[in-house]
Amino acid sequence: MWGELWQILSYEFFEDTEDLVGIESRVKELESCLAIGSNDVRIIGVLGMGGIGKTTLARVVFRRVSKKFEGCCFLRNVREVCEKDGLIPLQQQLIRKIFNESMNIQDVDEGVFVIKNRLHHKRILLIVDDVNQLDQLKKLVGKHNWFGFGSRVIITTRDKHLLRILEVDEIFEAEGLSDEEALHLLSLKAFKKGHPPKDYLELSKDVVQYTKGLPLAIEIFGSLFFKRSINHWKSILIRLKEFPEPAILQVLKISYDELHKTEKKI
Numbered sequence: 001m002w003g004e005l006w007q008i009l010s011y012e013f014f015e016d017t018e019d020l021v022g023i024e025s026r027v028k029e030l031e032s033c034l035a036i037g038s039n040d041v042r043i044i045g046v047l048g049m050g051g052i053g054k055t056t057l058a059r060v061v062f063r064r065v066s067k068k069f070e071g072c073c074f075l076r077n078v079r080e081v082c083e084k085d086g087l088i089p090l091q092q093q094l095i096r097k098i099f100n101e102s103m104n105i106q107d108v109d110e111g112v113f114v115i116k117n118r119l120h121h122k123r124i125l126l127i128v129d130d131v132n133q134l135d136q137l138k139k140l141v142g143k144h145n146w147f148g149f150g151s152r153v154i155i156t157t158r159d160k161h162l163l164r165i166l167e168v169d170e171i172f173e174a175e176g177l178s179d180e181e182a183l184h185l186l187s188l189k190a191f192k193k194g195h196p197p198k199d200y201l202e203l204s205k206d207v208v209q210y211t212k213g214l215p216l217a218i219e220i221f222g223s224l225f226f227k228r229s230i231n232h233w234k235s236i237l238i239r240l241k242e243f244p245e246p247a248i249l250q251v252l253k254i255s256y257d258e259l260h261k262t263e264k265k266i
Contacts, residue, residue: 021185021215022177023053023060030061033170034152036068041144043153045163048174051216054156057174058127061154069125069152073097075140079132087139091115094140098124108139116146123150131157137166176213183208185215189222203233210240 033044046054059074066072073094075081081090091111095103098119105111124147128140141153157163163171177185186204187196196204207225211217221240225233 020056020060021188022181023057026053026057026174027060027064030057030154030172031065033172034061034065034154036065036150036152039149041147041149041151041153042170043141043144043155043166043168045160045166045168045171046154046156046174047158047160047163047171048156049158049214051214052174052176053215054174055129056215058129058154058156062125062127065152066125069150070122070148071098071124072126073124074127074129076129078128078136078140079130082133082136087111087136090136090140094126098122112139112142115140116142119147119151120145122148124148125151126153128153128155131155131162132159134162134165137162141166177215177218178213179205179208182211182213182218185218186211186222186225189219190225199230200233203230203237206237210237 030044030046033042035042046058048054055076062072062074074097075090075093078090087108088105088111091108091114092103092105094115095101095105095111095118103114105114126141126147128137131137137155141155147153155163155166155168160171176182183196183204184194186207187193190204191197191200207221208218211221224236228236
């Protein structure tokens with residue numbers, strides 16, 4: 001009872017987007033792709049490089065529209081969970097969230113049978129976050145006819161080919177921040193205000209150019225530069241051009257590791 005009540009209340013909580021610069025326009029675009037008023041089943045892919053904000057966007061939309069569905073589930077970090085524990089925990093989580101009950105699934109095929117048969121008559125919202133393998137989609141999303149009329153599925157991924165194979169209804173390509181948005185986000189993280197001080201403005205613009213609108217990079221650099229002197233900013237920028245920040249490299253490396261050998265050489 002308490003678990004069900006908490007789930008209902010948590011969907012009603014206001015999503016604080018004050019620090020999520022540029023999120024509102026992107027949320028409206030993705031909501032438009034969902035076309036929630038129509039009674040068909042729609043599967044939407046959110047495509048973009050690591051650190052671009054796919055998961056954040058999906059989370060905000062999930063919070064905004066979840067109360068319009070009979071059941072909701074946000075499967076986070078699918079790639080990571082599969083590498084560690086396989087698909088069964090994700091299938092169990094999907095069933096638990098939608099039906100508010102636990103089920104002991106013995107194998108992945110049994111999970112597929114349960115999901116597509118029990119979801120067939122239910123109007124749900126499902127987010128499948130950070131997908132990197134076709135098998136993940138086959139065992140968690142399957143086809144449109146797995147879901148009840150009016151259902152919506154959002155898949156976040158770095159791999160456009162997966163979305164094409166699944167034949168999603170639409171692909172929403174997540175874009176980086178504009179220079180103005182990036183400057184605003186950097187200022188929030190580095191100075192706790194909406195715009196950089198005058199004496200830091202040019203250095204801040206240099207950082208914006210360096211990050212190329214990648215929100216993750218801007219947030220990391222903003223924290224790195226917080227309460228630092230101008231000289232410190234300059235020395236850090238020089239160092240970063242020689243030795244990029246490890247936290248950013250790690251996120252980008254995931255995309256690199258998944259490329260074919262030929263693509264890696266290129």
